[in-house]
Amino acid sequence: MPRLSLLNRDDLPPADRKYYDAIQEARGLDPSDRRITMPPVYSIMLRSPHLASLVAGMPVPIRAGSTLSQEVQEIVVLTVAREMMAPLQWDFHVLRGRDAGVRNAVILSIRDHNVTHLTPRERALVDLTVRQIQGRVDDAACAAVTKHFDERALVEIMVLVGFTTMLIQIVGALDIRSTTDVDIKLPPAAKNPPPLWSSGRA
Numbered sequence: 001m002p003r004l005s006l007l008n009r010d011d012l013p014p015a016d017r018k019y020y021d022a023i024q025e026a027r028g029l030d031p032s033d034r035r036i037t038m039p040p041v042y043s044i045m046l047r048s049p050h051l052a053s054l055v056a057g058m059p060v061p062i063r064a065g066s067t068l069s070q071e072v073q074e075i076v077v078l079t080v081a082r083e084m085m086a087p088l089q090w091d092f093h094v095l096r097g098r099d100a101g102v103r104n105a106v107i108l109s110i111r112d113h114n115v116t117h118l119t120p121r122e123r124a125l126v127d128l129t130v131r132q133i134q135g136r137v138d139d140a141a142c143a144a145v146t147k148h149f150d151e152r153a154l155v156e157i158m159v160l161v162g163f164t165t166m167l168i169q170i171v172g173a174l175d176i177r178s179t180t181d182v183d184i185k186l187p188p189a190a191k192n193p194p195p196l197w198s199s200g201r202a
Contacts, residue, residue, distance in 0.1 A: 002176045006043035019049035023056040029064040034096045040176050041167065059163050062156050070100035072149075075110070075122060076157055077164050078102070079129040082110050085189050086168040091180035107184050121148040125157070132161045 009020045020038075023046075027037045045052035062068060068076075074097035081090040094107055105117045115123050124144035131137045145154050 002040060002044060002174050004044045004047070004174060006040055007046040008043070012046060012049060016046075016049040019053040020046060022053040026053070026057045026060050029060050031064060031070065032096055032099065034092070034099060041171050041174065044174055044176075045170070055167075059160065062160050062163075065156070067153050067156050068149075068160070071097075071102055072125060072153075072157075073160060074100045074102050075106060075125050076129050076160050078107060078110050079126050080133065080161055080164040080168065082113075082186065083130055083133045084165065084168050085186060086172065087186055088171055088176060088178040088180075089164065089168055090186050091178045091182045094182045094184050095180065104184070111184060111187065120144075124148055128154075128157060129161050132158060133165065 009017055012020055023042050024037045027035055027039075042052050042056050045055065062073065074093055077089065077093045078097055080086075081093060097107060098104075106122055109115055109117050109122075110126065115126060118126060124141075124147065128137065128141045128145050131141050142154060145157065149157075
């Protein structure tokens with residue numbers, strides 16, 4: 001069970017229910033058929049309703065926009081989930097990623113820290129994402145992404161990495177567990193993890 005209980009619309013004072021509605025409206029703009037209109041993390045964050053609505057609205061221009069395809073977004077989110085060992089996000093986005101056209105080979109490559117089977121475009125996305133999480137983005141990583149995308153896409157990828165990282169930290173702090181069953185699970189956390197990636201720049 002999460003550390004705090006989930007709140008419903010009726011649990012909020014009437015003046016704050018507009019923030020619940022705003023979250024549902026923002027989530028409704030997500031084009032994925034797997035979207036959840038009120039994920040547990042936002043239900044808990046409703047203790048600070050205005051803040052919860054602002055956080056929920058942050059990814060909408062990316063998720064509902066046309067700059068980054070759903071496939072690209074899912075590769076980025078899966079990479080963040082793998083690097084941060086976040087089962088809830090990983091499990092959900094394995095399914096959502098497949099819906100968006102992410103190949104099983106890509107999901108397995110991200111999980112196994114091996115970029116051998118990634119295309120140059122996919123490798124550039126993974127490399128930039130890993131480097132941003134580790135605080136070592138460089139000009140070469142940015143240039144590799146802009147070779148396949150434009151500068152607007154580069155910025156949106158960076159924001160998506162930052163947003164996903166923030167949400168994973170909140171989910172972890174609240175001890176919200178995954179309830180999604182998938183066939184490709186995260187590996188067990190190692191006490192002394194090996195170097196992160198093989199056969200690639202990341």
